[in-house]
Amino acid sequence: MRVTVVGAGIAGLTTALALSEGGATVTVVERSATLGADACSRYAGGMLAPWCEAESAEPLVTRLGQEALAYWPRVFPETIRRGSLVLAPARDAPDLDRFARRTTEHERLDAEGIAALEPDLAGRFRQGLFFPREAHLDPRRALASLADRLSARGVAIRFGEAFDPDGHSRDTVADCRGFAGADRLPDLRGVKGEMLILRCPGVSLSRPVRLLHPRWPLYVVPRGDGVFMLGATMLESGERHRVTARSVVELLSAAYTLHPAFAEAEILEMGADARPAFADNLPRIRAQGPRVAVNGLFRHGFLLSPALARRAADYILHGTQDPEVMDENPRQQRSA
Amino acid sequence: MEVYGVTLASRLLLGTALYPSPAILAEAVRRSGAEVVTVSLRRESGTERAGQAFWSLIRDLGVRVLPNTAGCHSAREAITTAQMAREVFGTNWIKLEVIGNHDTLQPDVFGLVEAARALTTDGFEVFPYTTEDLVVGERLLDAGCRVLMPWGAPIGSGRGLNNLYGLRAMRAHFPDVPLVVDAGIGLPSQACQAMELGYDGILLNTAVAKAGDPARMAEAFANAIRAGREAFLAEPMPPRDMAEPSTPVLGMAFR
Numbered sequence: 001m002r003v004t005v006v007g008a009g010i011a012g013l014t015t016a017l018a019l020s021e022g023g024a025t026v027t028v029v030e031r032s033a034t035l036g037a038d039a040c041s042r043y044a045g046g047m048l049a050p051w052c053e054a055e056s057a058e059p060l061v062t063r064l065g066q067e068a069l070a071y072w073p074r075v076f077p078e079t080i081r082r083g084s085l086v087l088a089p090a091r092d093a094p095d096l097d098r099f100a101r102r103t104t105e106h107e108r109l110d111a112e113g114i115a116a117l118e119p120d121l122a123g124r125f126r127q128g129l130f131f132p133r134e135a136h137l138d139p140r141r142a143l144a145s146l147a148d149r150l151s152a153r154g155v156a157i158r159f160g161e162a163f164d165p166d167g168h169s170r171d172t173v174a175d176c177r178g179f180a181g182a183d184r185l186p187d188l189r190g191v192k193g194e195m196l197i198l199r200c201p202g203v204s205l206s207r208p209v210r211l212l213h214p215r216w217p218l219y220v221v222p223r224g225d226g227v228f229m230l231g232a233t234m235l236e237s238g239e240r241h242r243v244t245a246r247s248v249v250e251l252l253s254a255a256y257t258l259h260p261a262f263a264e265a266e267i268l269e270m271g272a273d274a275r276p277a278f279a280d281n282l283p284r285i286r287a288q289g290p291r292v293a294v295n296g297l298f299r300h301g302f303l304l305s306p307a308l309a310r311r312a313a314d315y316i317l318h319g320t321q322d323p324e325v326m327d328e329n330p331r332q333q334r335s336a
Numbered sequence: 337m338e339v340y341g342v343t344l345a346s347r348l349l350l351g352t353a354l355y356p357s358p359a360i361l362a363e364a365v366r367r368s369g370a371e372v373v374t375v376s377l378r379r380e381s382g383t384e385r386a387g388q389a390f391w392s393l394i395r396d397l398g399v400r401v402l403p404n405t406a407g408c409h410s411a412r413e414a415i416t417t418a419q420m421a422r423e424v425f426g427t428n429w430i431k432l433e434v435i436g437n438h439d440t441l442q443p444d445v446f447g448l449v450e451a452a453r454a455l456t457t458d459g460f461e462v463f464p465y466t467t468e469d470l471v472v473g474e475r476l477l478d479a480g481c482r483v484l485m486p487w488g489a490p491i492g493s494g495r496g497l498n499n500l501y502g503l504r505a506m507r508a509h510f511p512d513v514p515l516v517v518d519a520g521i522g523l524p525s526q527a528c529q530a531m532e533l534g535y536d537g538i539l540l541n542t543a544v545a546k547a548g549d550p551a552r553m554a555e556a557f558a559n560a561i562r563a564g565r566e567a568f569l570a571e572p573m574p575p576r577d578m579a580e581p582s583t584p585v586l587g588m589a590f591r
């Protein structure tokens with residue numbers, strides 16, 4: 001079977017790999033000139049945190065997300081499994097209790113427990129939660145590793161090629177275009193996220209740290225070599241690329257709360273993009289004739305793409321439908 | 337409740353921020369029975385109407401939209417946001433917030449009165465988020481407001497009615513002005529208490545959005561608000577210090 005995958009973001013590359021491993025002849029087309037240049041995956045945190053996400057996401061995200069913990073170490077050996085840490089300043093302790101109530105697979109930490117895990121945070125926080133089974137990765141390196149793996153399997157990624165809906169009529173098309181796919185998915189919306197990348201040799205962290213705050217929730221993901229990714233705002237907007245001063249101030253003041261040494265950090269990069277999301281913020285595989293859309297991964301691209309890719313490949317290659325992630329086009333449902 | 341010539345059967349006004357997803361928000365609005373939802377424009381707007389998808393989800397709820405100026409720290413900022421809101425939602429209604437302190441989210445009542453005056457002159461119908469201060473309330477009415485929305489407690493704190501005496505005094509001082517408790521409500525019992533005081537409505541957001549089951553909490557609030565209103569109309573008995581038996585004891589056998 002020949003399949004054209006449209007989009008070389010995280011959804012497209014994982015779907016292409018699953019299809020290729022399943023025996024299909026796969027080609028990937030990507031509108032941008034280089035890998036990840038125009039993909040919102042580029043700005044991801046890369047946290048593989050199915051249990052933490054249960055704080056605001058549906059149980060399905062936690063269930064599907066656990067597949068990522070087996071998938072990424074296999075596909076991208078640089079995946080780091082050291083768990084994740086959730087902290088709250090003393091005055092926001094009720095938020096930590098709420099987080100603990102809404103999530104599972106965590107251990108309560110006191111000041112000593114926090115210091116034992118992250119010595120640089122010693123004496124700064126009195127209570128936290130540790131999710132030992134979670135992991136993290138560097139999204140850009142993971143994308144590159146997926147591309148290498150595809151190329152080793154003979155899967156070509158054709159860059160600089162815009163999607164032509166009628167141009168691949170003989171192939172099955174897996175439409176993995178993220179927010180750009182909204183032209184075919186009227187119920188898809190963008191949720192803007194802004195992030196920063198800092199170099200701060202004065203701070204050392206071994207694992208992602210989430211700082212709870214009623215207005216400015218922040219996470220810091222260590223990328224190694226004193227580099228940190230700070231994320232991320234959540235704004236109901238399909239706007240891409242524009243980072244506002246206000247968001248930067250909020251992210252940085254939250255980082256400063258986590259550790260004052262961040263005040264001296266060098267800002268390496270600021271970025272923003274629109275996460276693709278359906279109204280329930282859950283992902284979908286939607287069959288539209290010979291086209292199959294894989295979309296709506298929202299803020300869970302690296303967490304959910306392994307599960308979605310596998311199900312998309314199962315559907316395309318064998319017709320297997322998983323009702324948890326597959327739906328009819330709502331327009332077709334209404335007219336039926 | 338009647339505000340600016342519009343009669344509302346539901347006395348619950350619901351905020352649309354902080355929900356886990358728009359789908360859960362829609363379900364919460366449905367089960368709350370709210371006829372008015374507040375929407376924040378400031379952060380979502382961006383440069384090119386990029387929030388359209390979310391706003392059309394809000395419009396699809398089929399309820400009246402009360403745009404707000406959440407996050408504005410000056411009269412000028414609030415006025416600009418209100419004008420933008422009128423364009424986007426085609427309504428003259430505006431929930432006016434001018435924040436004086438970004439940590440406590442306490443209203444800046446001076447900026448509030450200034451912005452209220454400018455906006456009513458410009459044809460807006462202003463719902464001011466204020467404190468329980470009576471003089472500020474009078475100034476807001478002078479500025480053209482026809483409804484007052486005092487806080488129960490700081491925004492998002494869920495502490496209920498912090499100044500019961502002040503809120504009671506406010507109700508007595510403005511017997512004919514619609515009064516809506518806006519902010520600080522965490523539990524249905526607190527909303528019920530405000531309604532028992534004779535308040536006309538409750539505006540809340542976090543207590544529903546951050547509940548484990550927002551839609552269920554929305555319905556709980558709707559029930560509590562209805563109960564409080566009925567209790568107010570039914571004229572509660574006055575409390576007293578000593579027990580008073582509800583059946584006569586004099587002459588009962590074996591006493």
